[in-house]
Amino acid sequence: MKKYIALFFTHSGAIKFQRYSKKNNILCELMPVPRKLSSNCGVCAKFVYQENVSEIVDEEIEEIYEIVDDKYNLVYEEN
Incomplete structure (x- = not known):
């Protein structure tokens, strides 16, 4: 399983993602x-996610990083 960290523009965006x-x-x-x-x-x-993270991106997400060997690799960035 792949581990990720998603950053949000707002607290409410993070709570929506958790739900x-x-x-x-x-x-x-x-x-x-x-x-x-x-x-x-x-x-x-x-979060842990096996599929393509682009499937779960919404307008609240600022960036998504994959965690690999305690390093953060940017895999998504809002333009």
Whole structure:
């Protein structure tokens, strides 16, 4: 399973994503944004997802990073 961190524009966006994840059986945890990353709202979602993350992107998501060996690889960025 792949691990990701999603950054959001707002706290409400993070909460919506958490609800969506729970409804769709995606393991997800809200947490403070790691210092290495920046965010507008300071809250991120750490989640596990096997499919293509572009399938779950919505307008609330600012960036998504895949976590590989304790490093963050940018896989999605809102334009």
